[in-house]
Amino acid sequence: MKPILETVQLTKMYRNDRGIRDFHVQLYPGDVYGLLGPNGAGKTTFLKLITGLIRPDKGTVALFGASIAEQFEQGMRHVGCMIESADFHDFLTARQYLQLVARYYPGIGNSRIEEALDVVGLAKAKSDKIKHYSTGMKQKLALAAAIMPEPKLAILDEPTNGLDIEGTVMFRKLIKRLSEQKGMSFIISSHMIHELEQLCNRVGIVVRGRLIKEGCVSELLQSNQSLEQYYIDQLRLAGEVSESA
Numbered sequence: 001m002k003p004i005l006e007t008v009q010l011t012k013m014y015r016n017d018r019g020i021r022d023f024h025v026q027l028y029p030g031d032v033y034g035l036l037g038p039n040g041a042g043k044t045t046f047l048k049l050i051t052g053l054i055r056p057d058k059g060t061v062a063l064f065g066a067s068i069a070e071q072f073e074q075g076m077r078h079v080g081c082m083i084e085s086a087d088f089h090d091f092l093t094a095r096q097y098l099q100l101v102a103r104y105y106p107g108i109g110n111s112r113i114e115e116a117l118d119v120v121g122l123a124k125a126k127s128d129k130i131k132h133y134s135t136g137m138k139q140k141l142a143l144a145a146a147i148m149p150e151p152k153l154a155i156l157d158e159p160t161n162g163l164d165i166e167g168t169v170m171f172r173k174l175i176k177r178l179s180e181q182k183g184m185s186f187i188i189s190s191h192m193i194h195e196l197e198q199l200c201n202r203v204g205i206v207v208r209g210r211l212i213k214e215g216c217v218s219e220l221l222q223s224n225q226s227l228e229q230y231y232i233d234q235l236r237l238a239g240e241v242s243e244s245a
């Protein structure tokens with residue numbers, strides 16, 4: 001099976017010597033890949049690199065076999081993404097915003113826009129201006145924009161940030177449904193480790209700019225109490241948390 005995402009030696013160091021080094025990652029159709037790591041570890045940097053938002057110092061990214069440096073549009077054709085707090089046009093309504101996003105993808109009609117708003121729980125607020133939205137509502141709108149084109153791969157950076165409890169449950173059910181029924185793949189960076197344990201088949205752990213571990217969740221759970229326990233153990237081994245944690 002060909003990978004839908006492949007990074008080789010992917011490296012980006014900022015001037016302050018932070019960033020990521022030598023990321024080798026392969027994602028296959030159907031993967032729901034969780035990216036875990038402490039604050040500042042490099043998760044968003046990785047997601048920005050694979051979506052071409054920033055350029056690497058070294059290494060390559062291929063999405064669906066297309067180099068992101070040379071065939072950007074071809075690579076991103078089947079990708080939806082939600083990276084950091086989306087920059088919305090505050091004066092638009094949620095529906096108008098999705099209509100704008102829909103222009104970038106062929107074949108998205110009004111019914112798909114309404115469906116996306118409904119599925120994230122924004123149906124009632126769809127005609128309100130985004131400037132009146134709460135943080136969680138903006139997150140839901142960003143999620144709606146990412147999944148609306150029914151991409152083969154959705155890249156989600158901290159998608160549950162600011163979501164209320166019902167929003168978090170909605171998110172989990174939505175990702176499960178899209179992955180099981182539509183075969184969509186996901187990369188999800190999150191600190192909500194219990195959500196990731198329920199959603200992901202694979203996880204990667206990033207510490208100080210290095211991908212220190214990757215594994216299959218079902219295998220990790222055979223020899224560990226929980227993903228959280230495994231994660232904390234890995235951080236301890238990496239000298240990232242004290243023995244008492």
Ligand SMILES: Nc1ncnc2c1ncn2[C@@H]1O[C@H](COP(=O)(O)OP(=O)(O)OP(=O)(O)O)[C@@H](O)[C@H]1O
Binds near residue numbers: 015039044
């Ligand atoms: N534009 C930038 N210039 C300089 N340093 C940066 C820049 N962007 C990120 N960094 C630094 O790179 C490191 C990795 O940041 P990144 O945002 O990728 O971490 P993260 O794992 O997503 O963290 P969090 O979980 O807190 O969102 C951090 O130390 C951050 O301060």
